[in-house]
Amino acid sequence: xxxxRTYTLKIWRQNNSSSKGAFKTYTIENISxxxxxLEMLDILNNELEAKGEDPVHFDHDCRExxxxxxxxxxxxxxxxxxxxxxACQLHMRSFKDGETIVIEPWRAKAFPVIKDxxxxxxxxxxxxxxxxxxxxxxxxxxxxxxxxxxxxNADLAMDAAACIGCGACVAACKNASAMLFVxxxxxxxxLLPQGNAERKRRALAMVDQMDQEGFGACSNTGxxxxxxxxxxxxTNIARLNREYLTASFAGAE
Amino acid sequence: MKIDAKIPSGSIAEKWxxxxxxxxxxxxxxxxxxxxxxxxxxxxxxxxxASLGELGYNVKAxxxxxxxxxxxxxxxxxxxNAAKNxxxxxxxxxxxxxxxxxxxxYRAREANVYRLAEVSNNIIDQCVAQGVPFARExxxxxxxxxxxxxxxxxxxxxxxxxxxxxxxxxxxxLSRMIAAGKVKMYPRTExxxxxxxxxxxxxxxxxxxxxxxxxxxxxxxVVLATGGYGNVFFLSTNAMGCNASAAWRAHRKGALFSNxxxxxxxxxxxxVHGDQQSKxxxxxxxxxxxxxxxxxRTTELAEKVRKGVLKANDLPEEDRDYYLERxxxxxxxxxPRDVASRNAKYVCDEGRGVGETGLAVYLDFRDAIKRDGVNxxxxxxxxxxxxxxxxxxxxxxKVPMMIYPAVHYTMGGLWVDYNLMTTIPGLYAAGExxxxxxxxxxxxxxxxxxxxxxxxxxxxxxxxxxLAGIGQAKVDTSHNAFKEAEAEVKKRIDTLxxxxxxxxxxxxxxxxxxxxxxxxxxxxxxEGLKFAKAEIQKLRQEYWQNVKLLGTNEExxxxxxxxxxxxxxxxxxxxxxxxxxxxxxxxxGHFREEHQTEEGExxxxxxxxxxxxxxxxxxxxxxxxxxKEELVFExxxxxxxxxx
Ligand SMILES: Cc1cc2nc3c(=O)[nH]c(=O)nc-3n(C[C@H](O)[C@H](O)[C@H](O)COP(=O)(O)OP(=O)(O)OC[C@H]3O[C@@H](n4cnc5c(N)ncnc54)[C@H](O)[C@@H]3O)c2cc1C
Ligand code: SF4
Ligand code: FES
Numbered sequence: 065x066x067x068x069r070t071y072t073l074k075i076w077r078q079n080n081s082s083s084k085g086a087f088k089t090y091t092i093e094n095i096s097x098x099x100x101x102l103e104m105l106d107i108l109n110n111e112l113e114a115k116g117e118d119p120v121h122f123d124h125d126c127r128e129x130x131x132x133x134x135x136x137x138x139x140x141x142x143x144x145x146x147x148x149x150x151a152c153q154l155h156m157r158s159f160k161d162g163e164t165i166v167i168e169p170w171r172a173k174a175f176p177v178i179k180d181x182x183x184x185x186x187x188x189x190x191x192x193x194x195x196x197x198x199x200x201x202x203x204x205x206x207x208x209x210x211x212x213x214x215x216x217n218a219d220l221a222m223d224a225a226a227c228i229g230c231g232a233c234v235a236a237c238k239n240a241s242a243m244l245f246v247x248x249x250x251x252x253x254x255l256l257p258q259g260n261a262e263r264k265r266r267a268l269a270m271v272d273q274m275d276q277e278g279f280g281a282c283s284n285t286g287x288x289x290x291x292x293x294x295x296x297x298x299t300n301i302a303r304l305n306r307e308y309l310t311a312s313f314a315g316a317e
Numbered sequence: 318m319k320i321d322a323k324i325p326s327g328s329i330a331e332k333w334x335x336x337x338x339x340x341x342x343x344x345x346x347x348x349x350x351x352x353x354x355x356x357x358x359x360x361x362x363x364x365x366x367a368s369l370g371e372l373g374y375n376v377k378a379x380x381x382x383x384x385x386x387x388x389x390x391x392x393x394x395x396x397x398n399a400a401k402n403x404x405x406x407x408x409x410x411x412x413x414x415x416x417x418x419x420x421x422x423y424r425a426r427e428a429n430v431y432r433l434a435e436v437s438n439n440i441i442d443q444c445v446a447q448g449v450p451f452a453r454e455x456x457x458x459x460x461x462x463x464x465x466x467x468x469x470x471x472x473x474x475x476x477x478x479x480x481x482x483x484x485x486x487x488x489x490x491l492s493r494m495i496a497a498g499k500v501k502m503y504p505r506t507e508x509x510x511x512x513x514x515x516x517x518x519x520x521x522x523x524x525x526x527x528x529x530x531x532x533x534x535x536x537x538x539v540v541l542a543t544g545g546y547g548n549v550f551f552l553s554t555n556a557m558g559c560n561a562s563a564a565w566r567a568h569r570k571g572a573l574f575s576n577x578x579x580x581x582x583x584x585x586x587x588x589v590h591g592d593q594q595s596k597x598x599x600x601x602x603x604x605x606x607x608x609x610x611x612x613x614r615t616t617e618l619a620e621k622v623r624k625g626v627l628k629a630n631d632l633p634e635e636d637r638d639y640y641l642e643r644x645x646x647x648x649x650x651x652x653p654r655d656v657a658s659r660n661a662k663y664v665c666d667e668g669r670g671v672g673e674t675g676l677a678v679y680l681d682f683r684d685a686i687k688r689d690g691v692n693x694x695x696x697x698x699x700x701x702x703x704x705x706x707x708x709x710x711x712x713x714x715k716v717p718m719m720i721y722p723a724v725h726y727t728m729g730g731l732w733v734d735y736n737l738m739t740t741i742p743g744l745y746a747a748g749e750x751x752x753x754x755x756x757x758x759x760x761x762x763x764x765x766x767x768x769x770x771x772x773x774x775x776x777x778x779x780x781x782x783x784l785a786g787i788g789q790a791k792v793d794t795s796h797n798a799f800k801e802a803e804a805e806v807k808k809r810i811d812t813l814x815x816x817x818x819x820x821x822x823x824x825x826x827x828x829x830x831x832x833x834x835x836x837x838x839x840x841x842x843x844e845g846l847k848f849a850k851a852e853i854q855k856l857r858q859e860y861w862q863n864v865k866l867l868g869t870n871e872e873x874x875x876x877x878x879x880x881x882x883x884x885x886x887x888x889x890x891x892x893x894x895x896x897x898x899x900x901x902x903x904x905x906g907h908f909r910e911e912h913q914t915e916e917g918e919x920x921x922x923x924x925x926x927x928x929x930x931x932x933x934x935x936x937x938x939x940x941x942x943x944x945k946e947e948l949v950f951e952x953x954x955x956x957x958x959x960x961x
Contacts, residue, residue, distance in 0.1 A: 080872065098590045098710075106595055106823070113821045113876065118867055121875055123383060125556040127596050129704070130481055131387040146707075153707055178527055179873045186504070189384050193496040197489035200446045202368040202773045208445040209403060212457025222450040222475060225482060229386055258448050 068094030069161040073108065075120055076168045078177050081184075085177065087166075097157035101144065102127060102134065104156055122181040129153040129293065132228030135235070136181055137168040142232035142291045150230065150293045170231050172240035174278045185231050187277035188245060194273035195266040196249040198258050217255050224251040226294045233288035233296070239280030244288040246270050247304035248296045254307055264311035271308055320573065320931055320944050323734040324428045329414075329952050333432045336735070337778055341785035348373030350789045352536040353780065354521055356508045356563050358385030360480070360765060361748025362542030363487035364772030370494030372777055377534055378491065379503045379523060381558055381878075386488045389544055389556040390768060393480025394601040394701070396464055396472035397765040399437040404461050408469040410434045416467060417763060418953045420653055421728070421756020422905035422921065424576070424929070427952055428735060429753045436774040437766050441473055443773055447486040451475050465602045465654065465761020472762045477601055477700045483765055487772070507878065508563045509806045511539060511570050511744060512798050518744035519792045522802045524810075526878060529871040531803055531810075533794035537784055538743045540776060541567060542768075545727035545749040547580065549886045549893065550838070551830025553724035554586060554599040560882040561889050564731050564750045572739040573931040573944060575752035576729035577889065578897035581759055581906045582839050583725035584657035587708055588677040597723040598708060600680075601701055602761045605650045607685035607694065608718065610657070611637045612678050616668035623675055629717050630683075640664055648960040655758045655906045655919070656960060658722035662839045663917070665721075672719045681717035722839060726764060728755040728906065729896070732931040732946075736779035737771060740931075743783060747771035752929065757905025810870050813880050818863030822880045825860050829853065829883070829890055837894050842910040846898045850891060857887040892932055892941055899943060902926040914957075923955050 070093045078085025092108050099107075102124055109119035125133040129150040136151040138144035144154045159165060167181065175183040225248070233244035250267050253259030259266070282301065289298045325336040343351065351374050355366040358380040366378040380388060402408040413434035418425055441459075445451065451473050452460040464472035475482035494500040505526040512520040512533070520535040546561035547553035568574045585600045613619040614636045621627040640660060642649040650657075661678050664670065671677050686694050691714060695702070702713045709719070731739050731746040733753055738745050748768040755763065792798075836849035860883070868874045903912040903919035904926070912920045929946040 096591055096593060099593045100595070103593050103595050107593060110821055110823060113865060113867060116867065119876060121873055125382055125387060125558050126389065126392045127557060128392060128598050130478065131382070131389070131391050131556065132384075133382060133387050149707060153704075155708070155710075157710065182873065185383060189386070189492065189495075189502075189504075192386075192489065193492040197493040198446065198448045199493060200443075200490075201371045202364070202443060202490070202777065204439065205442040205446045208401070208441045208451075209458050211445075213453055214457050215453045215455050218450055218453040218457075221448075222452075222482075225450050225475075225485065226478065228481075229384065252450065253448050256448050256450070258446055 068096055069156065071095060071159065071162070072164040074164060074166045077120070077180055080179055081176055095156050097155070099156045100127070100152065101138070101154035101156065102152050120181065121179045124152055127152040130228060132230040135170050135183060135230055135232070137170060137235055139166050142170065142235040143293050148293055148295050150228070170235040172234045172279070174240065174242070175231060175234065187279070188229050188231065188242070190277065191242065191246060191270050191273045192249065195262070195269035198253060199262060211257050213256060221252045221255040224248045224255070224296065224300055227296050228294055230293065232291050232293060234279065236287040236291035237280065238285065238287070239283060241282045241288070242274050242279040243282040243301050243304065244292060244296055246274050247300035250307055251300040251303045254303060263307065264314055267304065267307040267311045318573070318740065318933055318944060320732065320740060320946055321734065322426065322946055323736060324426070325735065329427060329431045332428050333435055340778055340782040343781045343785050345373060347789070349375060351375065351784050352377065352791070354534055354536040354539045355379070355542060356521065356540065357388065357542035357544060357748070357750070358488070358491065359388035359390035359542060359544055359748060360484055360487055360768030361772040362388070362540070363484065363491045364769050365540055365542060365747055365776045366500050367487060367490035367494050368773050368777040369780070370497070370499035373499070376494070376500040377503065377536065378500055379506045379508055381505065381507045381526065383504055385491055385502060385504060386485060388484060389559055390484045390765070391481045392556065393765055394477045394599065395603050396462065396474035396479045396762040397440070397483060398471050398762040399441045399473060399766065400434055400471060401438055401441060403459060404470045406469045408471050412469065413437060413471065415953055417754065417760060418756070419958060420758060420760035422758050422919065422958060423756065423923070423927065423950065423953070423955050424579070424904055424948065425754055425756030426929070426948060427950060432775070433754050433767055433770050436770045439774055440766060440769045444483060444486050447489060449475065449482045449486040462603065463606065465651070467760065480765060483769065487769070509881065510566045510802050511741070512802045513570055513741065514792050514796060514798045517742045517787070520794065520799060522799070522806050524806070527873050529869070529874065531806055533799040533803055535792050535794045535799070537787060538745065538780055540745040540747060540780070541731065541750055542747045542772065543750045545730070546886070546889060547724045547727050549829070549890050550724040550833045551826050552589065552594065552597050552834070554583060554597050557596060560885070562882050562885045564746070565885040565889050567731060567739065567741065567744060569934050570741065571934070572741045572744060573732040573933050574729070574892060575732040575929050575931045576757070576896065577893040577932070578837065578900060578907050579728035579757050579905065580724060581654060581726040581728060582658045582722045584654055584661055584722050585680065585720045586723035586725070587705065588672050588719055588721040589674065599723070599725060600705060600718065600720060602654070604680060604698060604701060607697070608650065608680040608682050609639055609684060610641050610650050610678055610680055611639045612664045612669040612671060614638045619669040619671060622671050623673070629671070629679055638669070645960045652960045653758060653760065655908070658839055659908060661722055677719040677721045679717035680720045682713060683717070686714065726759055728752065728757060728759055732929070736782065737775055738779070738783065743787070745776055745780065747776055757907055809881070810877065812861070813864065813884070814866050814870065814877065816862060816864050816866065818865050820863050821865055822876055822883050825856065825864060826883045826886070828856055829887055832856070833890055833893070837897050840908050840910050841897050843898060846894050850894045850898070853887060853891045853894065860884065860887060895941065896930055896932065899930065900926060921957070
């Protein structure tokens with residue numbers, strides 16, 4: 065087994081949403097390269113608690129890259145240096161022994177900090193509530209195989225549906241735009257025949273809610289897709305723009 | 318206390334339709350006069366909350382994550398079963414029912430399982446209508462695969478993210494009801510107790526996880542859909558926050574807890590890498606469709622592999638023991654989970670395990686790649702292989718994967734009757750937190766099915782029957798019962814915060830987990846269980862005198878959250894041990910070393926143990942009282958499961 069490594073950690077500490085935060089520096093030793101990034105933070109927290117210091121708060125749950133809860137801005141990049149993974153899938157082997165690691169929360173007006181590295185992403189839920197669904201009640205419905213869906217479309221819809229709602233796209237964007245997130249849901253439902261009936265209303269309502277939440281405008285830099293842990297493609301934004309334009313011309317319903 | 322499962326009369330195939338017809342209804346105009354609390358927004362909770370909202374009830378839904386979309390159902394990879402028979406391979410509702418009862422080693426209730434199989438088809442229709450992008454064939458129709466020991470292809474899937482897609486479907490239905498004002502959502506809110514008024518569940522006490530505020534919520538009925546308790550073991554495939562507190566608090570208030578020792582240890586997880594590990598990762602069971610499980614033939618060879626003198630790929634065919642194929646020629650690598658897990662343990666106990674710790678076996682795709690080509694394998698498992706490589710730094714296209722069993726699912730849970738009501742009137746349990754459908758072992762792709770069956774198609778019917786009988790009068794949260802429950806919760810929090818001891822919550826959790834894994838894990842015996850019981854009691858006492866918490870209640874305090882959960886895990890852990898000790902037989906995931914066949918297979922005792930154990934809480938430090946619900950099998954013939 066490789067011997068443990070040492071790191072200097074510069075971590076954003078902030079007591080609550082109304083207090084001013086600041087970076088604090090910690091040293092951590094004896095970290096195995098096979099440890100995950102969050103396990104490294106667990107170890108730090110155990111040490112802090114043992115010393116009587118408040119542990120670093122950060123969001124996490126599944127620790128396997130699917131719940132979208134973890135949200136760390138590591139060395140200037142959402143979810144850290146590796147491509148197409150979340151912070152919880154990051155391993156310490158990605159960092160050199162002795163390296164300094166800077167850890168911050170997502171920074172966006174629409175994602176206020178709650179404590180330390182924890183932010184409030186409820187704006188995303190409200191965008192979905194505005195129209196990210198197909199209006200069917202629970203109950204007897206036509207047989208699932210009644211509407212064949214071309215495999216290519218089903219696959220594209222699945223590509224878009226893979227979004228985990230983490231917010232890295234917003235954190236990566238200099239305008240803090242939520243276009244990639246919104247476009248993923250709009251695309252998934254626009255690509256499926258079931259989503260057709262509400263297509264226009266959906267695009268308008270979700271974009272409108274996004275604006276109301278204080279996300280910025282999209283200036284097509286592509287930073288979002290470059291940092292998205294699920295590889296959500298920029299073509300989705302193009303599709304959203306088309307959906308939105310068509311809907312605006314037609315006037316919703 | 319007498320328990321009555323309220324199983325309707327009649328033939329198995331007509332029980333549910335007859336029962337639905339006999340249930341009392343709440344008039345549509347009156348539904349809005351009833352409030353229902355749903356705790357949990359996983360598959361079971363989100364589907365229940367959305368469906369109840371659509372019916373017109375006022376729903377309040379709660380989850381501990383920052384969004385209902387993040388419940389641990391999201392992590393399910395493999396798929397969901399349904400008896401559609403789209404593949405024309407002889408599947409039917411009856412066969413799904415039969416397989417599930419048999420798979421559960423005959424410790425589940427026939428009537429519930431039949432209903433589950435019956436509504437399985439509606440689930441698929443529902444999800445497709447919501448826009449869940451299930452995998453499809455080129456002709457545009459839905460694709461199925463065979464999964465986890467099934468001999469028909471009845472599993473629907475969405476790449477390796479089935480749970481995510483089903484949950485996002487339920488979440489979208491829930492979001493629609495939130496927008497319609499029919500559901501009020503409380504994220505980052507943890508339920509810490511259930512409130513009873515005149516013996517009926519009338520509300521819950523919660524803690525706002527951002528501000529620490531302790532709050533009361535009143536309703537006409539409460540549905541718990543809070544998931545499983547696998548985290549008793551510290552290391553499991555569950556999310557970090559998964560907990561037993563809601564169910565356990567309900568148990569303490571009078572809800573019987575069933576079969577707590579029935580836990581599922583999943584055979585295909587990534588092995589533990591060291592003592593800093595915080596959780597285990599599942600590799601989908603679908604991998605066993607093409608991967609072959611093996612270990613080196615002798616301990617000497619295994620030793621060389623562990624030391625790195627030999628590489629897996631260096632071992633010629635005759636030095637590999639494909640032990641599942643050898644022992645179970647007809648099912649081979651597809652034997653049920655309990656059998657696969659136990660056999661992995663045996664070969665590792667023999668010293669034939671691989672990996673740094675010797676606690677791993679190979680899952681090898683070499684032959685599948687040779688047979689089908691890399692591209693086919695990539696199309697089927699690409700994302701899983703990638704995930705494996707990210708975690709272990711090994712490339713499974715080139716070297717065999719290493720896997721080892723890990724705690725994954727809990728079949729036990731709150732006892733519920735056919736209506737999914739616990740022994741507390743007005744308190745329901747849905748999804749993994751009830752005990753109902755999986756007996757002593759759950760088959761692959763059946764938990765997602767059960768969660769959605771409970772939430773979309775059972776609770777919305779059965780709850781109306783109860784509500785129609787209790788009247789519309791509301792209980793105000795100023796009622797004494799709420800005030801007392803709030804005070805009790807605050808006292809518990811203060812006590813924990815004031816211990817100011819020396820050991821962290823995590824240290825206690827790890828110690829508990831190790832006891833559970835060593836003595837109440839894949840194989841159990843009376844001596845070990847008795848030892849574990851005494852140790853857990855000691856640990857629990859020490860906890861309340863020496864645990865170290867920082868900060869206050871009035872802020873976001875993740876250590877406090879965890880401390881409350883671990884306190885409940887300790888009590889539940891003890892009940893699991895009691896249950897395992899009581900059950901003097903082996904069945905499914907419960908393997909008592911004293912009770913095995915000559916070939917080392919689980920040996921059931923149907924004469925004495927064909928019952929559901931339902932434990933009643935009798936007070937602090939008092940032994941729980943066992944009640945038995947005898948299981949009657951009218952349709953499925955009890956046989957020794959054989960997968961040879
Ligand atoms: C890695 C993994 C893979 C799996 N793969 C499959 C598969 O392929 N097929 C299959 O059929 N099954 C699978 N399972 C099992 C299946 O996913 C679960 O059994 C099922 O999703 C549980 O759903 P649930 O709704 O009961 O609970 P969960 O999804 O766990 O939801 C629990 C909810 O309760 C809330 N909650 C919990 N406690 C509290 C509290 N005290 N206060 C407030 N809220 C609370 C949580 O916030 C959450 O919303 C898998 C499980 C795991 C762990
Ligand atoms: S689009 Fe990508 S980065 Fe944005 S929320 Fe979805 S998964 Fe996260
Ligand atoms: S913790 Fe779930 S995605 Fe990272």
